[in-house]
Amino acid sequence: MISTFDLTLLGCLVSSGGLAFFAWPSVVMRLTGAGVTDGQRRALMLAAARWLTVGPLCLFLAPTHGADSGYLFDAWGDVLFHLVFLGSCWFATTFRIARTAEPLVTRNQPHSLVAKDS
Numbered sequence: 001m002i003s004t005f006d007l008t009l010l011g012c013l014v015s016s017g018g019l020a021f022f023a024w025p026s027v028v029m030r031l032t033g034a035g036v037t038d039g040q041r042r043a044l045m046l047a048a049a050r051w052l053t054v055g056p057l058c059l060f061l062a063p064t065h066g067a068d069s070g071y072l073f074d075a076w077g078d079v080l081f082h083l084v085f086l087g088s089c090w091f092a093t094t095f096r097i098a099r100t101a102e103p104l105v106t107r108n109q110p111h112s113l114v115a116k117d118s
Helices: 004-032 038-065 075-101 104-108
Strands: none
Touching: 004 038, 004 075, 038 075
16 A cells, blocks of 8 residues: 555645646746747646646545555655656656647658758
8 A cells, every 4th residue: 555655745746747737838928938829728727637636636545545654665765756757747748738739730741851842
């Protein structure tokens, strides 16, 4: 059984990821001065909603169903494991959002090294 510490840590990190995705459009607009497309904004809000659903669920399950003792590795090993695992999940989510922003036509076109004559 997973410990209360691990579930609480996981819930906090997942919730912070959801808040980051929720605040991301305004941060990008402030830093770059460029706008965020409607597709990106929708994808970011859906990602934030997913992360903010799972995070509080983990925080709710931690005291009710978590084990009193035990770690996956040790205290700092668990923190590092969760950071690396969730970091890769955050990266995958960001990659998918960036991918949805690309036009579908350019994604499906084969790339050619030889320029075509007109």
